[in-house]
Amino acid sequence: MKRLAIFVYTFLICLTAFSQNDKFSRWSVAPEIGYNYFDGDINQNLTSLFPSSSRALTYGASVEYAMTPVWGLAADYYHLPLSAKTLTQYPLFINTDLNTFRLNATINFTRWIFPQSKSKITINGSIGAGFATYKYDVRMVNPIDGSMGDTVSRTLKTANGTPVLLYEDNKPLRQGFAISVPVAFSVEYNLSNSIGIGAKMQYTAFNKDNVEGVYYLNYKGVTNDFVGAGTVFVRYKLNANKKQHLRNIPMDVYQPEEGLILAKELSKKFDRLSAKVDAVDKKVDNLIPRIDKLENMLTTDGPDADGDGVPDVRDKEPKTPPNTPVDFWGKTLPISSNNIKNYDSKTVPQPAVTNVKNYNNITTTKKQALNYSDDIPSVYFDFDQILLREDALITISKIAKRMLEDPNLYVEVRGYCDYIGNSPYNKTLSKRRAERVKSELVKIWKVPADHIIANGNGKIIEPRIKYLPNRRCDFFFNNQ
Numbered sequence: 001m002k003r004l005a006i007f008v009y010t011f012l013i014c015l016t017a018f019s020q021n022d023k024f025s026r027w028s029v030a031p032e033i034g035y036n037y038f039d040g041d042i043n044q045n046l047t048s049l050f051p052s053s054s055r056a057l058t059y060g061a062s063v064e065y066a067m068t069p070v071w072g073l074a075a076d077y078y079h080l081p082l083s084a085k086t087l088t089q090y091p092l093f094i095n096t097d098l099n100t101f102r103l104n105a106t107i108n109f110t111r112w113i114f115p116q117s118k119s120k121i122t123i124n125g126s127i128g129a130g131f132a133t134y135k136y137d138v139r140m141v142n143p144i145d146g147s148m149g150d151t152v153s154r155t156l157k158t159a160n161g162t163p164v165l166l167y168e169d170n171k172p173l174r175q176g177f178a179i180s181v182p183v184a185f186s187v188e189y190n191l192s193n194s195i196g197i198g199a200k201m202q203y204t205a206f207n208k209d210n211v212e213g214v215y216y217l218n219y220k221g222v223t224n225d226f227v228g229a230g231t232v233f234v235r236y237k238l239n240a241n242k243k244q245h246l247r248n249i250p251m252d253v254y255q256p257e258e259g260l261i262l263a264k265e266l267s268k269k270f271d272r273l274s275a276k277v278d279a280v281d282k283k284v285d286n287l288i289p290r291i292d293k294l295e296n297m298l299t300t301d302g303p304d305a306d307g308d309g310v311p312d313v314r315d316k317e318p319k320t321p322p323n324t325p326v327d328f329w330g331k332t333l334p335i336s337s338n339n340i341k342n343y344d345s346k347t348v349p350q351p352a353v354t355n356v357k358n359y360n361n362i363t364t365t366k367k368q369a370l371n372y373s374d375d376i377p378s379v380y381f382d383f384d385q386i387l388l389r390e391d392a393l394i395t396i397s398k399i400a401k402r403m404l405e406d407p408n409l410y411v412e413v414r415g416y417c418d419y420i421g422n423s424p425y426n427k428t429l430s431k432r433r434a435e436r437v438k439s440e441l442v443k444i445w446k447v448p449a450d451h452i453i454a455n456g457n458g459k460i461i462e463p464r465i466k467y468l469p470n471r472r473c474d475f476f477f478n479n480q
Contacts, residue, residue: 024246024254025239031061032200034231038082040212042094054083058229064106066246069254070115072106074126080204080227082134084212094212095137098227100180100204102130108247115251120190122247124198125183132180132206136213178208188235193248196235203228306330307461376402378472379437383418384429386436396437399475400445412453412476413437419464431456437473 036058060078067073082096110122181204188198204227211225237245246254302311306320315330376399379392388396403409415430415437434454441447460470 025243027238030235032231032233036229039226098134100132104128178206193240426459
């Protein structure tokens with residue numbers, strides 16, 4: 001049993017040396033039955049093709065693991081009962097019960113010689129090694145009627161060389177062990193994906209010369225006994241209905257080498273992609289601080305200590321007085337408000353312009369840009385409104401004149417609101433006021449839209465009441 005365990009363990013190690021490819025099925029089992037003959041140290045008939053031993057029914061089975069369509073590994077077991085009769089003066093009937101276990105390397109010659117062949121008929125071979133256990137029985141043959149007598153005993157030994165059994169410690173031997181080396185050839189036909197039938201011829205050599213168990217038959221110079229067998233078998237290929245079995249396909253379907261090449265190419269591409277990703281990661285790591293800094297510069301959220309609408313993170317004049325017009329960086333701008341401080345919506349100073357009554361009713365084609373000084377005031381709005389007042393229309397006409405006279409002039413319209421109300425609402429309202437002024441310049445005065453930027457800066461912190469000067473749009477010019 002120890003030897004059997006060693007062979008099974010060795011067989012399993014060989015199988016695990018090859019990775020399982022889920023794309024194919026690989027296992028198959030093949031029960032066999034047939035006849036064998038013993039080729040040992042007995043008198044041979046010179047005119048007979050085969051040794052003069054009796055034919056005995058033999059059977060066995062093999063389990064194969066196909067590694068490729070050509071190569072495989074197999075483990076098998078055979079029961080080989082041996083029979084023979086000597087042709088001497090005192091004939092003996094030899095009967096040996098032999099069992100052998102082997103591990104074989106298999107080869108499909110058809111797939112090997114013709115890799116692209118899709119023939120259902122294949123020629124196969126195998127060679128291996130294993131061990132055998134045998135128990136023998138030797139009996140005398142009655143020279144008169146040919147019947148078998150009792151088992152040969154030591155008393156049969158005579159001066160004329162009558163054969164005797166093998167002895168050890170004065171006891172006749174009955175059982176032995178030997179190494180077996182089988183060589184086999186078979187022809188197989190695939191009836192279907194799962195079933196194949198075939199015939200096999202095998203010849204097994206043993207490293208012992210006493211399989212028959214008789215001392216005198218161990219001729220000097222002859223060291224081995226042999227057993228030949230012819231069997232038929234049925235092979236069942238496991239899982240072959242769900243996957244292609246390697247015994248059924250040509251090499252161009254399998255092609256493990258191309259698969260390895262593809263895997264290597266994919267590995268190289270993956271390495272190159274990983275290198276690119278690492279390079280991008282480094283660039284991103286370098287850009288993140290710069291993006292954070294830029295985000296802090298562009299944000300309109302965060303603390304605003306002086307309430308000028310510019311957050312402290314980018315305010316370069318963090319202590320400007322309340323209601324001071326400032327630029328993007330919080331710097332004071334030299335903008336006049338026409339002394340409108342402390343005026344309400346009814347007392348905002350009106351520019352001294354003639355013929356401005358019903359100004360909103362003037363058609364676009366009749367409106368002309370009015371000629372005012374360079375001191376352009378802001379545009380003011382009633383509480384929670386975006387409608388343009390009469391004074392606002394006059395101011396816008398003055399801006400239109402300046403921009404139409406100078407095609408390189410750009411203007412930013414910056415809207416504001418009272419403190420009253422929540423910040424999101426006032427942010428939207430201030431943006432809508434700036435867009436309303438831009439719409440007037442574009443639609444009425446035909447100022448190019450891409451020369452006007454409309455921004456909403458939300459509410460002004462001080463004073464925290466309804467205050468007309470806070471509800472305004474300021475204008476910032478830039479000559480490109």
